[in-house]
Amino acid sequence: MKRKVVLLACGSFNPITHMHLRMFETARDHLTKTKKCGVIHGGIISPVNDKYEKKGLVAGFHRVAMVKAAVGSSDWINVDSWEVEQPGWTVTRRVIEHFQETHDPSRQNLQFKLLCGADLLESFAVPNLWDEEDIEVILKDFGLVVMTRAGSNPQQFIDQSPQLTRLKDFIDIIDEPPHAISATLIREYLKSGKSVKYLIPDTVIDYIKQNQLYT
Template sequence: MATHRVPLVLLACGSFNPITNQHMRLFELARDHMHSTGQYQVVGGIVSPVSDGYGKQGLVLAQHRVAMAKLALQSSNWVTVDEWESQQPDWTETVVTMRYHYGRVLNKYKCSTGMQGDFNGNANPLLSPRPQLKLLCGADFLDTFKIPDLWRDDHVEEVVGRFGLVSVSRGGLQPERAVHESDTLSRHSQNIFLVREWVRNETSATEVRRALRRGHSVKYLIPDSVMDYIHQHNLYTEDSERKNQGTVLRPLVKQAQQPVKSLDD
């Protein structure tokens, strides 16, 4: 029965530069898959744009990326945009963002039930599992765990072991291989849900920006409201693409600044 299912919130972190139809499609695919397991009831989705401190080339201001995401998701009755991460002065580790949102999920759970029921307000706590938060991502995200100095080992362990991943594959990517080749991912494979997108959609924000710079149409790749916003604010030009050019991504800098632990720690 649905009342026995674990309430689940899906969190997507990223640049959303700009948000595309494919970004939003990930949520729908993930929800269908998690429902099909018989274990989960997806009760919400969160889009969390990265802050300007990320330092990625061509990254337009967070205020624009947040505004575009909100416009795009006006048609969704369960996915919302959260500005907390985007407003941080520095880039925030994914695991820190997950802790923040999980805390909010738990608070909502406690407030709505008075600790006497579940996330949806059902009365019997014995039949009401605690809600969970999982990171929603594309299959290419799994490969980032292999990039030297991009992730801390304990952060990977927490993201995958404590929270979990829902990864949607597209194109020729093979997320199963990424899981197989990583000891950490393999150890927590039961907490990694691989979703196959059978309707091929290769839309990427990079290609959208390239088309916009060249004056080409992006209609049907992004919502009309987002397209209008881009034109209104003259975003994604040759000048904007040079922003942060030559800048080292903040995760790499921040990771390098972490103190090295001795064997005695």
């Protein structure tokens, strides 16, 4: 019997956009239709720790609150603040292992899969950014679900990497990119006073205004 699957997305979510949310829905539809895994049991969004020190990153409690507001209407996607609450930045492998150990340490019932965009997959090739052993564990022990984006070719990237070619059976590519709405674009709009209506959830817009973020 196939284990139930939990989709886990790690990232800045600075702020969360409709694209992030659609990524979950698209992935669930794809995996359910292709029957490549068990039933999708849930989705978790894990915002990165402040110590990641990415330029323009607002405080973690704000990003958690925005995600919580955004997923309020979802019956299967949730936010978890564990990563934000750690004393320092946690590597992605350890984040996935934490959720697996917390929800099903025996690994008999649930399987966590890392849900990401093609940019994360391509970052595997950046020198000194990823530990090769971590990539091996993430793919073999958990699995990767990759959403394509405009101008990306995940399959070609995999074919050019000996390690990823060897582990390609643990990678699901979904060739149905969401609309090109990036958090970077949202921040630029907010700083210049442009409207972000329909680009991010109204609840997130309200939170940003109330807390005067990205101004």
